[in-house]
Amino acid sequence: MSLAENTNISIEKIAKSRIDSIDFENLKFGTTFSDHMLVCHYKDGQWGDVQIKPYGPMSFEPSINVFHYGQAIFEGMKAYKDSNDDVWLFRPRENWKRFNKSAERMEMPQIDETRFVDGLKTLLNLDREWVKPGQGNALYLRPFMIGTHPGVVAGPSSEFMFCIICSPARTYYSGKVKVQIAEHYSRAANGGVGYTKCSGNYAGQFYPTKLAQQKGYQQVIWTDDATHTKLEEAGTMNVFFRIGDTLITAPTSERILDGVTRKSLLDIAKSKGIDIDVRTIVVQELLDAHAKGELKEIFGAGTAVTIGQIEGFAYQEKFYSLPEIADENSFAVQLKNSLQGIQQKTVEDIFGWTEKVEKK
Amino acid sequence: MSLAENTNISIEKIAKSRIDSIDFENLKFGTTFSDHMLVCHYKDGQWGDVQIKPYGPMSFEPSINVFHYGQAIFEGMKAYKDSNDDVWLFRPRENWKRFNKSAERMEMPQIDETRFVDGLKTLLNLDREWVKPGQGNALYLRPFMIGTHPGVVAGPSSEFMFCIICSPARTYYSGKVKVQIAEHYSRAANGGVGYTKCSGNYAGQFYPTKLAQQKGYQQVIWTDDATHTKLEEAGTMNVFFRIGDTLITAPTSERILDGVTRKSLLDIAKSKGIDIDVRTIVVQELLDAHAKGELKEIFGAGTAVTIGQIEGFAYQEKFYSLPEIADENSFAVQLKNSLQGIQQKTVEDIFGWTEKVEKK
Ligand SMILES: Cc1ncc(COP(=O)(O)O)c(C=O)c1O
Ligand SMILES: Cc1ncc(COP(=O)(O)O)c(C=O)c1O
Numbered sequence: 001m002s003l004a005e006n007t008n009i010s011i012e013k014i015a016k017s018r019i020d021s022i023d024f025e026n027l028k029f030g031t032t033f034s035d036h037m038l039v040c041h042y043k044d045g046q047w048g049d050v051q052i053k054p055y056g057p058m059s060f061e062p063s064i065n066v067f068h069y070g071q072a073i074f075e076g077m078k079a080y081k082d083s084n085d086d087v088w089l090f091r092p093r094e095n096w097k098r099f100n101k102s103a104e105r106m107e108m109p110q111i112d113e114t115r116f117v118d119g120l121k122t123l124l125n126l127d128r129e130w131v132k133p134g135q136g137n138a139l140y141l142r143p144f145m146i147g148t149h150p151g152v153v154a155g156p157s158s159e160f161m162f163c164i165i166c167s168p169a170r171t172y173y174s175g176k177v178k179v180q181i182a183e184h185y186s187r188a189a190n191g192g193v194g195y196t197k198c199s200g201n202y203a204g205q206f207y208p209t210k211l212a213q214q215k216g217y218q219q220v221i222w223t224d225d226a227t228h229t230k231l232e233e234a235g236t237m238n239v240f241f242r243i244g245d246t247l248i249t250a251p252t253s254e255r256i257l258d259g260v261t262r263k264s265l266l267d268i269a270k271s272k273g274i275d276i277d278v279r280t281i282v283v284q285e286l287l288d289a290h291a292k293g294e295l296k297e298i299f300g301a302g303t304a305v306t307i308g309q310i311e312g313f314a315y316q317e318k319f320y321s322l323p324e325i326a327d328e329n330s331f332a333v334q335l336k337n338s339l340q341g342i343q344q345k346t347v348e349d350i351f352g353w354t355e356k357v358e359k360k
Numbered sequence: 361m362s363l364a365e366n367t368n369i370s371i372e373k374i375a376k377s378r379i380d381s382i383d384f385e386n387l388k389f390g391t392t393f394s395d396h397m398l399v400c401h402y403k404d405g406q407w408g409d410v411q412i413k414p415y416g417p418m419s420f421e422p423s424i425n426v427f428h429y430g431q432a433i434f435e436g437m438k439a440y441k442d443s444n445d446d447v448w449l450f451r452p453r454e455n456w457k458r459f460n461k462s463a464e465r466m467e468m469p470q471i472d473e474t475r476f477v478d479g480l481k482t483l484l485n486l487d488r489e490w491v492k493p494g495q496g497n498a499l500y501l502r503p504f505m506i507g508t509h510p511g512v513v514a515g516p517s518s519e520f521m522f523c524i525i526c527s528p529a530r531t532y533y534s535g536k537v538k539v540q541i542a543e544h545y546s547r548a549a550n551g552g553v554g555y556t557k558c559s560g561n562y563a564g565q566f567y568p569t570k571l572a573q574q575k576g577y578q579q580v581i582w583t584d585d586a587t588h589t590k591l592e593e594a595g596t597m598n599v600f601f602r603i604g605d606t607l608i609t610a611p612t613s614e615r616i617l618d619g620v621t622r623k624s625l626l627d628i629a630k631s632k633g634i635d636i637d638v639r640t641i642v643v644q645e646l647l648d649a650h651a652k653g654e655l656k657e658i659f660g661a662g663t664a665v666t667i668g669q670i671e672g673f674a675y676q677e678k679f680y681s682l683p684e685i686a687d688e689n690s691f692a693v694q695l696k697n698s699l700q701g702i703q704q705k706t707v708e709d710i711f712g713w714t715e716k717v718e719k720k
Pocket of ligand 2: 436557593594595596597598617618619620621622661662663664
């Protein structure tokens with residue numbers, strides 16, 4: 001039985017691929033989309049068939065839930081191509097599980113593994129030419145779900161659309177970034193939605209991030225909203241701190257996204273014998289370690305960038321530079337090489353994290 | 361010079377009104393829309409012309425900002441018809457100002473008073489048949505703005521749509537409701553977006569509200585996320601507490617919406633010589649006042665319901681009933697009658713809050 005039969009996937013192919021018009025050497029992240037997308041509608045308490053069809057605009061009433069009450073969640077994943085022209089996913093079922101965690105908190109329906117993972121693979125099989133091989137190349141995958149029921153009643157939607165769109169990408173950030181530690185603004189509340197990938201968590205960050213950028217810092221490191229002392233995460237990255245030779249990162253919580261990159265890095269670090277410490281870390285500790293010369297590295301971890309090295313942080317109008325560190329001594333660089341190697345299939349995947357997209 | 365010339369408002373009228381197909385006696389809130397809507401696009405750093413056209417679906421790419429990063433804000437207002445067949449707005453410029461406050465925090469463009477208020481009046485003039493006279497009837501107005509730029513980059517949109525849709529409504533709630541005081545979940549963070557009418561503030565409330573509803577409480581009264589002791593507001597209402605003969609409500613803050621109903625009620629109460637106290641009020645105070653028999657009334661205040669009386673609250677698995685109170689002794693009923701009277705033009709508007717929609 002074919003996958004398509006198994007899950008009732010209908011496929012409408014594009015008349016002519018757009019791929020020849022794309023300059024893959026000069027991609028701006030997230031602005032180019034592959035030929036096809038996956039669409040699935042939820043109505044009357046159940047998901048309908050999965051449709052794969054040409055990427056393009058869709059029609060919505062101006063009163064749909066997502067425009068007013070913000071029921072919208074997403075995931076961010078990547079597909080990679082190895083030197084044998086095979087396409088691979090990295091831990092896709094982790095994204096599927098997290099998507100459903102987000103859905104639960106946002107009062108949206110759960111979606112089954114078949115529609116999410118097998119649907120995605122069917123889509124990728126069709127658009128496999130859009131996944132380019134080679135270091136730093138990937139097809140960024142964006143599953144998302146929105147409330148589509150029309151009506152301006154402040155309550156959950158009864159209809160939803162699940163959709164996957166794909167955007168060819170080269171690695172996101174280049175170079176180290178400067179960050180600002182949040183002293184007033186926040187991204188998450190206790191008992192709130194910080195651990196989900198709901199759309200509102202992102203919109204709320206743009207203004208404070210702009211203020212930071214106006215001062216010359218590219219990103220904000222968020223702290224807990226009650227005391228602004230606990231270091232939590234960055235805009236779309238979890239954060240790691242190296243003090244001495246220990247790698248510290250905050251435990252996941254209601255306020256912090258359980259990043260796939262974060263947990264993969266923790267496993268890789270463990271396998272390399274790096275000392276790791278998953279615990280609350282406060283700003284004062286960072287300042288103290290910096291004063292003693294023990295704060296060696298800070299980096300962000302997320303699907304878009306893999307690892308983003310941080311050159312220093314601003315706090316209370318003062319900027320704290322981190323020491324220069326040679327690549328061979330850097331945890332960030334070591335871990336990034338290992339993780340990217342596994343993802344790109346140039347390093348053995350001892351963890352069993354990669355999943356092949358079978359050719360059909 | 362006509363209003364339309366002044367603001368470059370183009371009007372495309374519906375071929376045939378749908379109004380005869382509507383059962384105005386049996387309206388479900390927020391599900392029926394009037395013939396026309398207002399649409400205005402922001403691009404290249406500026407707002408374009410205002411278009412008024414038939415209400416209906418529009419086409420959007422699946423990658424637009426609002427579906428992923430949640431840039432979406434709205435307002436909720438009402439138009440009323442008096443016995444002379446004149447249509448009135450209630451403090452529309454307060455909504456316009458608050459809309460721009462929301463826009464600033466969500467990193468969205470400011471919109472001018474002309475496009476918002478005059479645009480709205482032009483729309484209402486066209487759809488004035490949709491505003492029905494008589495107690496409890498109104499046309500609910502929903503201005504909103506969404507990020508419409510395609511592209512899955514976690515950053516603010518460069519293109520936006522401002523839109524106003526109108527939904528005929530009869531007053532929202534009927535009867536008193538039971539509420540639950542939030543002990544774990546939250547709607548707002550310090551340094552967050554709680555004071556804005558951004559879409560994400562609503563989606564985050566649906567799940568905890570469902571949990572409360574499963575226990576028999578229709579609404580949640582939100583508390584501060586850090587201590588869950590301060591009583592803040594309800595889902596789409598500010599909250600008032602009457603202890604003895606003093607009316608208490610929390611001060612507005614970063615976490616609380618500055619409600620137009622709330623501030624109008626404070627002014628009306630003042631004019632009636634009611635003792636008001638705008639200050640932080642904590643759960644323990646409520647419990648103590650209840651124990652002493654001094655907690656006489658709790659009510660919510662918002663555009664949809666005007667005033668929603670609360671019959672009791674649940675806290676730590678216990679339900680606290682409020683005493684029965686005769687209408688003539690109830691602050692809620694007195695204030696509601698005064699406010700609705702002003703809105704419906706049956707009570708003199710000594711505050712100058714109402715604005716006529718001129719016939720054109
Ligand atoms: C808020 C936030 N934190 C952390 C991450 C990193 O998560 P992951 O490694 O699964 O991409 C992301 C991005 O996905 C994010 O949006
Ligand atoms: C969170 C919240 N609080 C309070 C209110 C009441 O505000 P207003 O009286 O302006 O309608 C609303 C509704 O608009 C709301 O959404």
